[in-house]
Amino acid sequence: MIITDRNNITTDELIRLALEAGFTSAGTLDMSSLVFREEVRAMCAADKCRSYGRSWSCPPAVGTLESISARAAGFARGIIVQTTGSMSSDFDYGSIQDTGTRHKHNFDTLVRQVRMLFAGCLPMGAGACTVCAKCSYPDRPCRHPNKMFPSMEAYGLLISDVCSSSGLRYNYGPQTMTFTSCILID
Ligand code: SF4
Incomplete structure (x- = not known):
């Protein structure tokens, strides 16, 4: 997609950019749904993903x-993006991992493009940062x-x-796995 007017890019154009980056779903982020919750942070503190207190991103x-x-209150709009994959069974960890990797790749691509348009945007990914083999x-x-x-x-969002406030499903049915991220813009 060719962006002709960087100053007036619409949310629909950003959604198209996201779909071209490989996401299976994308939509307008409902900014009122950005409620940062202590109880989500408490789930991080339970450290099931082994990232709590081990990464600058957590x-x-x-x-x-x-x-x-x-910080979020300083943004007027955003988009929400998802990558959904199919699993052969509920224990198909290979497909879950593949979908997560695909989502990370899609989001890295999108963030790189959006940062060229909006240097001060605020991306929120899925899972801990994996840029370095071992976080510093x-x-x-x-x-x-x-x-x-x-x-x-990590920011405390449920x-x-x-997803539901922004018109997207959180779960796309049995034997599917969906990863979700968003970017705040403007
Ligand atoms: S993994 Fe690397 S890039 Fe990511 S938060 Fe840690 S030091 Fe920073």
Whole structure:
């Protein structure tokens, strides 16, 4: 897709850009659904994904709920994007991993493009940052602050709520897996 007017790019054009990047679904983000919740942070603290306190992209390094709420309040619009994959069974971990990898690749591509249009945009991905084989947290500063982005969960968002408020499904049915991310713009 060729962007002809960087200053007046519409949300629909950004959604088209996202679909061209490979996402299976994309839509307008309902900004009122951005409620940053302590209970989601508590799930991070349970450390089931083994990333809590081990990455600049995860709590507690990503800052307080108050700081992210204040930052998000400075944005007027955004888009939400999803990658859905099929699984041969509920235990098809290979397909889950493949879909996650595809989603990360799609989102990296989209963030790179959107940052060229809106340098100050705020991307929120899915899962911990995997740019480096081993995160430098906490001993050294992040090696790639312009490449990394925290996840929606790390910021305390309940993804199912954000999806349904934004007109997208959270779950696309049995034996599917969906990864969701968003970008705040303007
Ligand atoms: S870019 Fe590297 S150092 Fe920075 S958060 Fe990601 S993994 Fe950690």
